Amino acid sequence: MGFMAIPAAGVFFFFSAFLTMIFWGIIAPDFGLRTIGYVESMLITIALWLIVAPLVGAAGRKSGK
Numbered sequence: 327m328g329f330m331a332i333p334a335a336g337v338f339f340f341f342s343a344f345l346t347m348i349f350w351g352i353i354a355p356d357f358g359l360r361t362i363g364y365v366e367s368m369l370i371t372i373a374l375w376l377i378v379a380p381l382v383g384a385a386g387r388k389s390g391k
Contacts, residue, residue, distance in 0.1 A: 343367045347366075
């Protein structure tokens with residue numbers, strides 16, 4: 327299970343970047359922003375993952391006492 331989690335995370339990352347690009351393109355004109363490409367959406371996705379991953383890890387950790 328652990329070995330397959332690495333490729334699955336990679337696939338999920340690229341899919342998340344694709345969805346970020348699509349949804350950004352939908353809402354950007356409403357806010358007067360320019361649309362972004364796939365590479366920029368990958369940068370946004372990795373930034374969000376770096377922010378959210380420690381929060382999820384801390385929330386998932388049991389307090390123990």
